[in-house]
Amino acid sequence: xxxxxxxxxxxxxxxxxxxxxxxxxxxxxxxxxxxxxxxxxxxxxxxxxxxxxxxxxxxxxxxxxxxxxxxxxxxxxxxxxxxxxxxxxxxxxxxxxxxxxxxxxxxxxxxxxxxxxxxxxxxxxxxxxxxxxxxxxxxxxxxxxxxxxxxxxxxxxxxxxxxxxxxxxxxxxxxxxxxxxxxxxxxxxxxxxxxxxxxxxxxxxxxxxxxxxxxxxxxxxxxxxxxxxxxxxxxxxxxxxxxxxxxxxxxxxxxxxxxxxxxxxxxxxxxxxxxxxxxxxxxxxxxxxxxxxxxxxxxxxxxxxxxxxxxxxxxxxxxxxxxxxxxxxxxxxxxxxxxxxxxxxxxxxxxxxxxxxxxxxxxxxxxxxxxxxxxxxxxxxxxxxxxxxx
Numbered sequence: 001x002x003x004x005x006x007x008x009x010x011x012x013x014x015x016x017x018x019x020x021x022x023x024x025x026x027x028x029x030x031x032x033x034x035x036x037x038x039x040x041x042x043x044x045x046x047x048x049x050x051x052x053x054x055x056x057x058x059x060x061x062x063x064x065x066x067x068x069x070x071x072x073x074x075x076x077x078x079x080x081x082x083x084x085x086x087x088x089x090x091x092x093x094x095x096x097x098x099x100x101x102x103x104x105x106x107x108x109x110x111x112x113x114x115x116x117x118x119x120x121x122x123x124x125x126x127x128x129x130x131x132x133x134x135x136x137x138x139x140x141x142x143x144x145x146x147x148x149x150x151x152x153x154x155x156x157x158x159x160x161x162x163x164x165x166x167x168x169x170x171x172x173x174x175x176x177x178x179x180x181x182x183x184x185x186x187x188x189x190x191x192x193x194x195x196x197x198x199x200x201x202x203x204x205x206x207x208x209x210x211x212x213x214x215x216x217x218x219x220x221x222x223x224x225x226x227x228x229x230x231x232x233x234x235x236x237x238x239x240x241x242x243x244x245x246x247x248x249x250x251x252x253x254x255x256x257x258x259x260x261x262x263x264x265x266x267x268x269x270x271x272x273x274x275x276x277x278x279x280x281x282x283x284x285x286x287x288x289x290x291x292x293x294x295x296x297x298x299x300x301x302x303x304x305x306x307x308x309x310x311x312x313x314x315x316x317x318x319x320x321x322x323x324x325x326x327x328x329x330x331x332x333x334x335x336x337x338x339x340x341x342x343x344x345x346x347x348x349x350x351x352x353x354x355x356x357x358x359x360x361x362x363x364x365x366x367x368x369x370x371x372x373x374x375x376x377x378x379x380x381x382x383x384x385x386x387x388x389x390x
Contacts, residue, residue, distance in 0.1 A: 225253020
């Protein structure tokens with residue numbers, strides 16, 4: 001009899017475990033909005049000072065922006081399936097250590113970051129987008145070949161005096177606008193063969209060394225506007241002007257010229273026209289921190305940001321893709337402009353184009369998930385009562 005009772009108890013525990021499985025998958029923190037099977041979690045603008053409890057271990061999208069987070073320690077390290085993490089507009093002075101190596105997209109805009117140590121991003125093999133704009137960065141240190149997938153690096157609106165060296169070699173877009181840059185050290189850009197966009201507007205360049213851009217064979221767009229070019233120093237500036245006229249790239253804010261655009265010696269590729277603005281206006285969210293922030297500007301930035309986050313969620317995590325994750329994905333790229341509407345998509349697909357206008361109904365998705373949880377609870381209680389009665 002004891003052996004029989006033990007067997008029945010084990011069977012009962014296994015049954016309850018099987019029934020509790022779907023219930024566990026319905027967990028969503030009370031302060032957050034969850035969708036996509038509760039693996040896409042939006043906890044933005046909730047006044048959080050710590051990570052909300054109750055997050056699933058297998059979440060893929062986590063938005064913690066517009067909160068009051070100061071220190072997350074290693075709390076995020078065990079979310080091994082996380083692909084997108086947004087920590088923007090908090091009070092972080094450094095990136096959390098031991099971030100998941102599964103990350104594709106990491107954003108920490110508008111914090112108080114002062115430096116980026118080599119260990120902060122070391123061996124993030126999957127990271128494609130790193131946005132650290134609107135911080136207090138004066139230096140960043142990268143380790144060779146530890147960010148092989150990084151394509152977009154946004155370091156705009158920081159405090160750099162020189163262009164960072166040893167940047168990841170596969171970058172396609174670098175934004176260093178709105179800094180204090182006065183020089184580019186020789187060789188800093190020589191190992192960036194895939195770079196297509198380089199934003200250097202709104203800095204303090206008087207002139208640039210000869211040949212500093214010569215190795216950028218794939219360059220398509222550069223911005224040089226709003227810099228104090230020393231046009232009277234012909235010996236120093238002439239070679240830069242000659243390069244700007246003869247380059248195949250589009251140069252916006254052509255130095256020492258009255259016209260805004262120069263370069264473009266090649267025939268423009270259809271469908272790849274660039275906006276002709278000088279990109280000298282700060283983004284909408286700049287200076288939105290602090291006691292003097294404008295409620296209207298903050299509300300607009302928040303609303304627009306959340307819309308883009310919803311769009312990102314739709315494109316990345318919809319469940320209709322083929323077997324290969326890498327064959328069909330969307331990479332989101334920040335480009336400087338006067339509003340968040342410049343958040344542009346670059347779709348890489350070998351099968352079919354997808355519409356970028358669809359937006360998920362987050363609230364209704366959460367309601368459906370809650371209904372599923374309630375049904376699961378009902379079934380669990382009913383079956384448990386029958387088992388115990390039997």
